[in-house]
Amino acid sequence: MTFLGEKYERALRREKIYKLSSAFLILLSISALIWIVCMTSSYFTIIFSKDDILRRVDAEEAVLARRKLNELESETAKINKNISDYGINETKRRSFSDLLISIFRAASHGINFENIALSKDKDGSFILNLGGNASTRTELISYISVLQKIPAFSEVRSPISNLLEESNAKFNLELKIKPEVYKL
Numbered sequence: 001m002t003f004l005g006e007k008y009e010r011a012l013r014r015e016k017i018y019k020l021s022s023a024f025l026i027l028l029s030i031s032a033l034i035w036i037v038c039m040t041s042s043y044f045t046i047i048f049s050k051d052d053i054l055r056r057v058d059a060e061e062a063v064l065a066r067r068k069l070n071e072l073e074s075e076t077a078k079i080n081k082n083i084s085d086y087g088i089n090e091t092k093r094r095s096f097s098d099l100l101i102s103i104f105r106a107a108s109h110g111i112n113f114e115n116i117a118l119s120k121d122k123d124g125s126f127i128l129n130l131g132g133n134a135s136t137r138t139e140l141i142s143y144i145s146v147l148q149k150i151p152a153f154s155e156v157r158s159p160i161s162n163l164l165e166e167s168n169a170k171f172n173l174e175l176k177i178k179p180e181v182y183k184l
Contacts, residue, residue, distance in 0.1 A: 002082070008126070009130060011134070012043055018150070042161075075161060076081075099128075099152055099181070100116075102150055102152065103130070103147070103175075105148075106143065106146040106147055106150065108139055108143065110134055110135035110139040111132065111134050111140070111143050111178065112120060112132050112133055112134075112183070113130060113131070113132040113134075114131050114132045114133070115129070115130075115131040115132070116128065116129070116130055116131075117129040117131075117136050125154075125176055125177065125178075125180070126176075126177045127174050127176055127177070128174070128175040128177060129172065129173070129174055129175075130173040130174075130175065131170075131171070131172050131173075132171060132172045132173075133168055133169060133171065134168075134171055135167065135168065136166070136167050136169070137163055137165065137166055137169055140162060140163070140171055141163070144156060144158050144173065147173070147175060149165060152177060152178060152181045153175045153177060153178065154176050154177070154178045155171060155174075155175075155176040156174070156175050156176075157158045157170070157173065157174040157175075157176070158173050158174075159172065175178070
């Protein structure tokens with residue numbers, strides 16, 4: 001029950017609808033305005049940085065065009081081959097220090113070394129060349145006999161010229177290493 005007439009009731013209803021619609025439109029406009037304000041900075045950031053990004057991309061393309069990619073690929077292939085060769089050589093490498101330790105332990109105080117060289121014979125076995133001097137001939141002879149007893153050597157070659165001097169004798173020895181001890 002209403003105390004108003006039908007005419008006034010319709011006017012009141014229209015006024016309520018008008019106020020609710022205008023409040024909804026005002027809230028919608030405020031939210032749109034807030035969205036525009038918040039998104040404007042992002043929009044301008046994207047627009048202004050677009051040219052910078054395109055400029056950087058063009059510069060990188062120019063740098064890549066200047067560099068010859070084929071040369072880089074061939075350089076990379078060479079480096080990879082070197083790494084592969086190094087790995088293969090490391091797996092083939094044998095410890096040579098044990099052999100040298102046995103040679104030096106066999107030497108007495110009168111034996112002095114001047115040079116040591118490792119070479120490969122034509123049949124593929126390794127030859128260790130020792131050069132130096134011995135204080136006496138007997139020390140050199142005893143050193144050669146000790147070297148002949150070392151199981152790593154198949155042959156010890158000593159030229160006659162090593163035995164010509166009685167004291168302070170210079171010597172050159174060739175020690176043939178057994179293939180099972182040291183081979184590639």
